[in-house]
Amino acid sequence: MNKRWVLLVPLLLFLALAVLLYRGLFRDPSVLPSALIDKPVPEFALNLLQDGKPVHRADLLGKPALLNVWGSWCPSCRDEHPLLLKLAGQGVRIIGVDYKDVDADALKWLGSLGNPYAFIIRDDQGELGVNLGVYGAPETFLIDAKGIVRYKHVGVVDEQVWSEQLAARYQALVDEVKP
Template sequence: MKRVWLALPLLLFLGLGMVLYRGLYLDPTTLPSALIGQPFPAFQLSSVEDDRPLRRDALLGRPALVNVWGTWCVACREEHPTLIRLAVAGVVIHGIDYKDDGAAAKAWLRSLGNPYRTNISDPQGSLGLDLGVYGAPETFLIDARGVIRYKHVGILDEQVWRDELAPRYQALLTGERP
């Protein structure tokens, strides 16, 4: 019995060491989302551009990216040119202006261009909370029925588009499941 008590600290140390060692190889930008495979949350908010009311059905009909952004977000400014290029190429992108000032958002879009087909104003962060948003930028891929198929946390640049999102987006366009 005494040997078990002596071995216990060693076993605990080895177990903790294995957990920490495994953590070295995890990607910190990959955050699991419980919403994958679930419908995009219902909401009743307004449009950034003209304050018209928007609901979930504004996002339905075609596969799309839903990009969470804000004028206060430095990384969002960095990813914005990529979003513009994708929109020009025909990729459907909806925006969620997260915890932001409406006037600042309108000025941002006038100055930098507007890649969003629909741009939802979420000044209180209620939709972001329902989506489990950690911060901006975050981008969701939804299918034509509004089911969330993928989530990317961080800047959406050309490499992320090419390696992660484009194949999944294309699969949705052709009717496959990503």
């Protein structure tokens, strides 16, 4: 009798693993859970990329924004950059987090491609990225006027992502602060 159970253990382990893998086939890889949803952006004390002036969490407050984590080393960031320029031109407030980058490379990149950011937080050590739970770049957080994270998108923000996932949420946050 004991030998039969021993023979069933590998079969049961295989079936459990197969169920887990099967479930994974239907998950959207751009949807990663974030512990920060409905919580404040973590406190930080870093510097601005352009002039080295100090920047803190309080500088994010006042208006809703897209907090966009990017780097000049990131090919996918280059793919989303034209849309960010377009959105900034339409009045969308975008704050950049230059993640684990070399300042000269980032400034050259912005000089050549344009700058959609209201300001850029220099996160060369990845400290803010770690506190935000960043897996890599690009990642975009939708934050409200009080600095609360309302949504997180992992991957490139393109026209489809903007129209289907971010635009209405952003507009709702803008409408909340209108007098």
